[in-house]
Amino acid sequence: MDVAHPRLRVGITYNLRKDFSSRKDLPTDSFEEFDSEETIDAIREVLQNDGHQVFKLGGGIDLLDRLRSLSLDIVFNIAEGMGGRNREAHIPALLEFLNIPYTGSDPLTLSLTLDKAMAKKVVSSEGVPTPGFKKIETLNDLQNLNLHYPLFVKLCYEGSSKGVRLDSKISDPAHLREKVTWLLETYDSPVLVEEFVNGPxxxxxxxxxxxxxxxxxxxxxxxxxxxxxxxxxxxxxxxxxxxxxxxxxxxxxxxxxxxxxxxxxxxxxxxxxxxxxxxxxxxxxxxxxxxxxxxxxxxxxxxxxxxxxxxxxxxxxxxxxxxxxxxxxxxxxxxxxxx
Ligand SMILES: Nc1ncnc2c1ncn2[C@@H]1O[C@H](COP(=O)(O)OP(=O)(O)OP(=O)(O)O)[C@@H](O)[C@H]1O
Ligand SMILES: [Mg+2]
The missing domain is CATH 3.30.470.20 (ATP-grasp fold, B domain)
Structure with a gap:
């Protein structure tokens, strides 16, 4: 045990893929970014070996009660959350509300970065190069696109390559319309149409x-x-x-x-x-x-x-x-x- 810092009471917050994967009505990659039990156990082991007392908390509705009763010093948060562009911010916001420290970014950053279009607006305002883009909420938004082909289409509020397939690179308007229609109908997110960057x-x-x-x-x-x-x-x-x-x-x-x-x-x-x-x-x-x-x-x-x-x-x-x-x-x- 490392004696350089005191033993702390540490919670881990997360969402497990196995808790959701029985939903056969949803696309195959719906739960792609959720974690496996092995990952949580690996993090727990590292923290325990470092001398801390670790509590696996998950990310379900009973979390609030557990957080209130456990007197935690800090939470190691990797919860991706459920639904919408603020989902990664839900647990950090709850932890802030309860005045419990946690690892990683705050709710503002987590929401801002999950919405790829918003993140691109902020970084480009600071001079960071990012491909030209348009956020598409309905097929009407495809009019007056003003972007150079080839294009790339992906979901605006997703990660883990959800919705990104080998045919996501698009070279003509007909294919673009077809792909965007499929994404809007299949997933619960607007679509980001972006200029394709063709290097490594x-x-x-x-x-x-x-x-x-x-x-x-x-x-x-x-x-x-x-x-x-x-x-x-x-x-x-x-x-x-x-x-x-x-x-x-x-x-x-x-x-x-x-x-x-x-x-x-x-x-x-x-x-x-x-x-x-x-x-x-x-x-x-x-x-x-x-x-x-x-x-x-x-x-x-x-x-x-x-x-x-x-x-x-x-x-x-x-x-x-x-x-x-x-x-x-x-x-x-x-x-x-x-x-
Ligand atoms: N504008 C683009 N031009 C070329 N390739 C792109 C572009 N946008 C995305 N890609 C390709 O699609 C992949 C997935 O896109 P992106 O990283 O934006 O999505 P993600 O699903 O959030 O990824 P992650 O798994 O890292 O969360 C990229 O790793 C890259 O190979
Ligand atoms: Mg990525």
């Missing part, structure tokens, strides 16, 4: 607060696809072991890597992220790293989470990743922890 893809891990640091820049190579056709889609993420090659550090010049890090850090700051986030970036044929989106609740599966994979490539054990995130949160609240 990277995901950047960032940790910290007043001086956030880049944990790593990981290049995502889809085996057998040249960068201009590569899409890190649902199909690919589900079969990542066969279909993806991760390069961390990436196979690019130091100069390009620095520019990617700069874009990621500027987006992190522009959106007021806390403790940790993962930023998705694609480099255009003009050599510019474009911000695609940011994930302030990055998946922490020790097996297939992009951030833990990146950490592993950078020589960090899973426990170090979890502890570092936790320590940054403790430090923000003056509860000890020195990063």
């Amino acid at each position: 893809e990277f995901t950047v891990g960032i940790i910290g607060n007043s001086e956030p640091m880049v944990l790593g820049v990981m290049q995502i190579e889809i085996k057998g696809s040249p960068p201009e056709d590569a899409i890190y889609s649902l199909e690919i993420k589900r079969e990542w072991e066969e279909k993806v090659r991760y390069h961390c550090p990436p196979l690019i010049s130091v100069e390009l890597k620095n520019r990617i890090e700069e874009v990621a850090l500027r987006a992190y700051r522009a959106l007021d992220c806390r403790d940790v986030s993962r930023v998705d970036i694609r480099v255009g044929s003009d050599g510019v790293p474009y911000f695609l989106e940011i994930n302030p609740l990055p998946g922490l599966s020790p097996v297939y989470g992009d951030l833990p994979i990146m950490a592993r490539h950078m020589g960090w054990e899973y426990s170090r990743l979890v502890k570092t995130i936790f320590q940054h949160a403790l430090q923000r609240y003056g509860l000890g922890g020195n990063g």
Whole structure:
């Protein structure tokens, strides 16, 4: 046990995929971003081995009573929430209401980043490059689009590549209308139509607060696809072991890597992220790293989470990743922890 900080009462808040996956009336990827019990247990083990008393709380309706009765010092929050663009903010807002510290970003940032269009408006106002886009709520919004093909269509309020398929790259208006119609009818989210960025893809891990640091820049190579056709889609993420090659550090010049890090850090700051986030970036044929989106609740599966994979490539054990995130949160609240 680490004696540098006191034993704390720590709750973990989360949503498990298995609690929802019996709903056969919904699309196959409806619960894609929820976690597995193994992930929660892996986080619990790290915190317990560090000497803390850990309570697995879930994210259901009985949470309020448990939070009120447990006298927790802090919550390690990875709950994705249910329904709408504020869902990731629900539990952090509840924790703020109850005056309980928690890891990660606050409700404003979690809502702002879940709505990809809003996040793009904020980062572009700070000069961060991001592809031209339009938010589509009805098919009428497809008129006067004023964007250059090829385009990319995805859900405005979703993550984990929900709704993103290998055919999400669009080269003509008829196909665009067809795809947007399917997404609007199938999912509970507006659609984001965005200009396609056709160069290599990277995901950047960032940790910290007043001086956030880049944990790593990981290049995502889809085996057998040249960068201009590569899409890190649902199909690919589900079969990542066969279909993806991760390069961390990436196979690019130091100069390009620095520019990617700069874009990621500027987006992190522009959106007021806390403790940790993962930023998705694609480099255009003009050599510019474009911000695609940011994930302030990055998946922490020790097996297939992009951030833990990146950490592993950078020589960090899973426990170090979890502890570092936790320590940054403790430090923000003056509860000890020195990063
Ligand atoms: N404008 C774009 N141009 C080219 N490819 C794109 C664009 N937007 C998204 N993509 C591709 O689609 C993938 C998923 O998009 P994005 O990262 O925005 O969605 P997500 O579902 O929120 O992802 P995550 O799993 O990281 O939460 C990207 O990793 C990238 O491969
Ligand atoms: Mg992404």
